[in-house]
Amino acid sequence: MNDLQRLIAKDAIRDLAMRYMRGQDRLDRALQLDTFWPDSTTDYGIFKGCGPDFVAFAQDLLTEHLANQHIIGQHLIEFDETDADRAYGEVYYYAFHRILAEGVPTDMIISGRYVDRYERRGTEWRFAHRSELVDWARTEPAADGILSGDLAACLLGRHDMTDQSYDREWLSNA
Template sequence: MTELATLLAKDAIRDLAARYMRGQDRLDRSLQLSTFWPDSTTDYGIFTGSGPEFVDFAQDLLKAHLANQHIIGQHLIDYDPDRPDVAFGEVYYYAFHRIVEEGAPYDMLICGRYLDRYERRGDEWRFAHRTELVDWARKDAASDGFLATDLSACVLGRHDMQDRSYDREWLENA
């Protein structure tokens, strides 16, 4: 691949990773599904199967959470010069989950890396395989009650597709 083609491919793959995370955080099944090839595979430890099957698993699991936020860190993308339609990646992530246990809110943090194989078919890059590695995790009682008092005027994000980020008409006129 030329240097320009490599840069364009890396940008498309980084956008792919961001769309995957947005699909998870906003419970946007169709967006998250669009990041996997139909014949893709996954291994998350708690789930092993096809990419589309994982999307169903993740969307159902995360519906029970009060909030989720996945933050992507450094993203290393490596190419095999003999196969321009295949790339490999390692993406660091920081995942926040607001859960409820025994009626009380807890914050669960899971941090690690995704190991990916990307394939370009036609002009589109998607996941051909995704494995999640967990490097560390913790769970603490939620401590953000001050949002209801000290920061009550803040505009809060939502854990679904009613989030402000989907309202293009509002943003167009803001």
């Protein structure tokens, strides 16, 4: 693999990670499902199994949340020395979850890393394996009442596919 091919492959793999997160945060099951090969494996600690089954598990779990936002940090990608169609990665994440804890809006924040094996089949890169390592987590009472006061005119994101980021007609005419 030459330098240009590596650069193009890295861009495709980074885009894969972004699509995974968008699918998760917007509850876009089809988008998230398309990031895993059908025979992929996962190990998240709380779930171990194939990629497609993880997507069903995660989508069902996150539907109960009031909001989610995953922020991706540095992304190290290393290519297999003997197989140009295989790469390994470590992706840092910071995950915000608005949940109800005993009926009270609560923020659960989890930070860690994904450890991945990517495979290219044909021209497409997807996850062949994904593990999630948690480095730290905490909960605290929700404290964003300012959104109903000083910032009440803000455009608010949605926790599903009704989010304005999916509305191309609105964005085209903005």
